Amino acid sequence: MPRVSKRQILTQALPHVEAVITDLQATSPEQAEAVSTVLRLAEEGVQAVEMRSRTSPGSDKKPFSFDVSTALWLRASDAGGVTAVVIDGWEKFLAGGWQPVEPVRSRGHSDAVKAPVNLRVPGVLLESVEARAAELVxxxxxRTGRGYVLNARQIATQWLARTYAGPKGAPSDWSENERQTVAQALSEAKATKKKPRVKKPE
Known part of the structure; x- marks a missing residue:
């Protein structure tokens, strides 16, 4: 059974705690404030644990690799900090701040050149992402077919595509999943009248 992270436990409890706070605000504001304080301290504690896990010299780091289209890799590698971007996406996913789309299998044979991405990531975080991905599925x-089941690799790919979405749509050699994710990011940005996080092509 996969180990459950403190972040995942807090995320699952959050809606219930917020509901309690809402109820208490009408009957006992002081108690509502006390529960809010405990929730804030719990969030700070989880953040501290995650930071130590990420920065400690003896932290559990595991190799993590996945393939993306060359177009996406060039944008991501040019911007730098790919590991930090992937971890940021995973943490947002676990916290419920972002949900990936269902992976789809590309139609027909693709001649797009793929580039390998090789990282070292916190092992506990990776396990938590895999566990939450299985729950979401x-x-x-x-579907859970080979090649398009949602997992940490799919989530990392989708987050990179979302982060480096082009302002006029995706390059023609991106994968079906990358195009789908970019389209979603651009649509959401348009709906909220906010510009997506863009790394313009050369």
Whole structure:
């Protein structure tokens, strides 16, 4: 059974705690404030644990590799800090701040050149992402076929595509999943009248 991270436990408890705070605000504001304080301290504690896990010399780091299209890799590597970007996406996913789309299998044979991405990431975080991804697949009833099941690699790829989405759509050699994720990011940015995080092509 995969180990459950403190972040995942806090994320699962958050809606219930917020509901309690809402109820208490009407009957006992002081108690509501006390529960809010405990929730804030719990969040700070989880953040501290995650920071130590990420920065400690003896922290559990595991090799993590996945393939992306060359177009996406050139944008990401040119900007730098790919590991930090992937970890940021994973943490947002676990916290419920972002949800990936269902992976799809590309139609037909693709001649797009793929580039390998090789990183070292916190082992506990990686396990938590894999566990939450499996839960989301079950909740949504998504397919689990080989090659397009949602997992940490798919989530990392989607987050990179979302982060480096082009202002006029995706390059023609991006994968179907990358195009789908970019389209979603641009659509959301348009709906909220905010510019997506863009790394313009050369």
């Amino acid at each position: 079950a909740e949504k009833g998504w």
